[in-house]
Amino acid sequence: MMRMRRTLGGPAAAAAIMSLIVAPAFAQRPAGHYAAGRAVYRKWCAPCHDPGITHPGTHALMTKYKGVKSGVLLEWTDLPASTVKYMVRHGILLMPPFRKTEITDQELDALARFLSRNTPGGR
Numbered sequence: 328m329m330r331m332r333r334t335l336g337g338p339a340a341a342a343a344i345m346s347l348i349v350a351p352a353f354a355q356r357p358a359g360h361y362a363a364g365r366a367v368y369r370k371w372c373a374p375c376h377d378p379g380i381t382h383p384g385t386h387a388l389m390t391k392y393k394g395v396k397s398g399v400l401l402e403w404t405d406l407p408a409s410t411v412k413y414m415v416r417h418g419i420l421l422m423p424p425f426r427k428t429e430i431t432d433q434e435l436d437a438l439a440r441f442l443s444r445n446t447p448g449g450r
């Protein structure tokens with residue numbers, strides 16, 4: 328048993344294997360699964376986070392992550408739903424917090440599910 332664990336190579340390999348198992352599950356999501364979340368994104372987040380340096384959120388994240396990863400939130404593969412929810416309710420620097428009268432808890436669930444769709448285990 329010990330030798331087998333060593334062969335697999337620890338947590339990094341385990342994560343890689345998990346993503347192989349999880350990835351096909353994403354592909355099987357029905358069309359429209361993310362529609363509600365995408366609509367919330369378009370209304371409240373796209374003006375700052377859509378691709379392009381003229382969008383202040385994208386510009387800030389390009390500067391912050393210096394090419395280590397994309398400045399475009401939609402392309403991230405390491406954005407857990409919990410992070411989306413925290414940032415949306417609390418804001419960060421230039422980004423305002425959003426009230427429940429603007430984005431309801433239900434809308435935030437859908438938004439977080441949409442933005443974490445490429446993050447293994449992130450939904």
Ligand code: HEC
Nearest residue numbers: 371372375383384387388391410411414415419420421422
């Ligand atoms: C007024 C512009 C603006 C709007 C609107 C906005 N953001 Fe942001 N957002 C920013 C900026 C600027 C940053 C980067 C802050 C920094 O430099 O740390 C940011 C950062 C973030 C981060 C943190 C990324 C990280 O690793 O630091 C997340 C997640 C995020 N935004 C999600 C959202 C979501 C979801 C919405 C829509 C509900 C949204 N933002 C709306 C400007 C905005």
